[in-house]
Amino acid sequence: MPLVNTKEMFKKAYEGGYAIGAFNVNNMEIVQGITEACEELKAPVILQVSAGARKYANHTYLVKLVEAAVKECPDIPIALHLDHGASYDICKSCIDGGFTSVMFDGSSLPYEENIEVASRVAEYAHKYGVTVEAELGQLAGVEDEVSVEADKAHFTDPDQVQDFVTRTGVDSLAIAIGTSHGAYKFKPGQKPQLRFDILQEVANRLPGFPIVLHGASSVIQEHVKMVNQYGGQMPDAIGIPEEMLRKAATMAVCKINIDSDIRLAMTATIRKYFAENPSHFDPRQYLGPARTAVKDMVAHKINVVLGCAGKA
Ligand code: G3H
Ligand code: 13P
Ligand code: ZN
Numbered sequence: 310m311p312l313v314n315t316k317e318m319f320k321k322a323y324e325g326g327y328a329i330g331a332f333n334v335n336n337m338e339i340v341q342g343i344t345e346a347c348e349e350l351k352a353p354v355i356l357q358v359s360a361g362a363r364k365y366a367n368h369t370y371l372v373k374l375v376e377a378a379v380k381e382c383p384d385i386p387i388a389l390h391l392d393h394g395a396s397y398d399i400c401k402s403c404i405d406g407g408f409t410s411v412m413f414d415g416s417s418l419p420y421e422e423n424i425e426v427a428s429r430v431a432e433y434a435h436k437y438g439v440t441v442e443a444e445l446g447q448l449a450g451v452e453d454e455v456s457v458e459a460d461k462a463h464f465t466d467p468d469q470v471q472d473f474v475t476r477t478g479v480d481s482l483a484i485a486i487g488t489s490h491g492a493y494k495f496k497p498g499q500k501p502q503l504r505f506d507i508l509q510e511v512a513n514r515l516p517g518f519p520i521v522l523h524g525a526s527s528v529i530q531e532h533v534k535m536v537n538q539y540g541g542q543m544p545d546a547i548g549i550p551e552e553m554l555r556k557a558a559t560m561a562v563c564k565i566n567i568d569s570d571i572r573l574a575m576t577a578t579i580r581k582y583f584a585e586n587p588s589h590f591d592p593r594q595y596l597g598p599a600r601t602a603v604k605d606m607v608a609h610k611i612n613v614v615l616g617c618a619g620k621a
Contacts (some may be wrong), residue, residue, distance in 0.1 A: 312379055313386045314409040314440040318353050319481060319519035319563040327616035328558035331355035331521075332607065333392060333568035335362045338575075338596050340374045342603025348382040351621040352611045355410065355564060357392040360399065372407050385621040390442075392566070400430045404439045412483070416444040420469065427477040435478070442564070444483035445473055448524050450490030462489065467510035474515060481519040481564065484511055488524035492533075492546040492569045503553050505560070512561035519563035526569035527551050527614070529606065535577035539584045546573075554614045565615060571603055578602040 318329050332343045334356045347354040356378070358371050375389050390410040391403040400411040413430040415423030427443040434441045446465030465484035474482060486504040488494065495501045511520060528548025536543050554565060582595040589595065611618050 310379075310383065310386060312375070312389050312407070312409045314438055315355065315388050315390070315442075315519075315564070316440055316480065318355075318386060318388065321620065322563040322617065323517060323519055323561065325616075325620065326559045327620060328522075328554075328562050328565045328614075329353055329355055329617055330607065330610055330615050331357050331390060331392075331564050331566045332571060333357050333359060333362065333566075334371065334375070335366055337374055338600040339571055339603055340378050342600040343571075343607050344378040344382050344385075344387065346604045346607035346611065347385050347387075347621075350608060350611050350618040351384060352615070352617045352619070353386045353621050355388045355390050357390040357566070358403075358408075359392040359568075360395060362392075368403075368406055376407075388440075394430075397426050397429055397433075400441075401433055404434050404437055408439065410440045410442065412442040412444070413479075414444050414483075416447045416483075416485075420473075424473060424476050427473075427479055431478040431480075440480040441478075442481045442483055442521055443473070443477060443479040444485075444521075444523070445469055446485030448485050448489050450494070450524055464504055464507055465511065467507060467514055470511050471514045474518060481521050482511075482515070483521040483523050484508070486522075488522055488549055490524045490569070492526070492528050492543060492548070492573065494524065494526075494528065494549060495547045497545045497547070501547065501550050501553070503549070503557070505556065508557065508560055508562070515561070518561065520561040521564040521566065522554070522557055522562050523566045525549055525554055525557075525565045526567050526573075527554065529570055529573060532570075532573040532577040532606075535581055536573065539577075539580035541576065541580055543573075551614050555616070558614065558616055565610075567610065570606055570610075574602040574606040575599040
């Protein structure tokens with residue numbers, strides 16, 4: 310089937326109490342690892358591309374890689390999504406360039422400005438059948454060139470969401486309830502917590518409306534251990550506990566964003582490979598196992614966190 314937007318995926322996910330994985334893609338091995346797992350488990354998937362990914366791999370290469378995945382995975386719906394679009398122009402260029410979904414991230418803008426740009430993006434996108442995600446509230450952590458200090462981050466205000474969604478016409482909303490980007494989401498000794506009360510309040514104000522969780526990697530400890538064991542230095546890397554993500558998926562959360570867990574799976578595998586095979590130098594020798602690690606990690610997410618196996 311051709312690339313799809315997120316409309317139908319989210320409707321089914323909301324009603325079925327599960328979530329769709331939105332995985333960041335930056336190269337061929339990542340695209341293959343993710344989509345092979347999804348095809349085998351018959352799981353719908355969102356492949357998302359950040360500004361950093363476009364800078365690294367080039368828009369055309371990424372679109373073509375995703376198109377190849379669509380061809381290789383005939384049984385599952387795949388959406389191609391712009392992650393953290395910083396401006397109307399970036400969103401427009403991705404809509405014009407074949408994306409089926411875009412995020413306009415105006416979370417750092419004043420409220421009215423966020424509404425103004427998000428509604429222009431939605432108006433343009435909808436002419437082409439492209440769905441739009443926007444964000445209210447601000448996550449801590451590093452995304453692209455934007456780094457948000459923890460003390461500048463703030464939770465989404467449920468009092469704003471209805472007004473925001475009605476005035477912008479966006480199709481889904483990313484909210485801040487305590488997740489954050491990157492591999493260091495909580496301090497050592499700090500008890501991981503999400504504000505499920507805010508999520509529930511948002512859901513009450515927006516019945517049936519799909520909510521998105523950014524910064525939702527669980528920072529798999531087996532991979533952190535491997536990185537540290539084989540020469541890496543990632544002390545105290547901590548993510549969102551899987552059971553919290555599962556709970557969110559049964560609520561209004563229809564899209565769970567995962568990037569750091571892909572990075573970790575690949576890095577852990579490649580570090581181990583180099584340590585055990587110091588004489589090897591063919592990239593296929595270490596990128597192959599890294600791709601398998603991504604595939605296994607994604608299969609685990611589908612089964613344990615997202616609950617979307619068999620929902621294609
Ligand atoms: O939200 C951020 C994603 O992890 C993308 O990261 O901008 O370094 O590609 P990136
Ligand atoms: P993680 O850093 O938790 O993987 O979040 C990724 C993300 O939100 C991409 O938009
Ligand atoms: Zn994000």
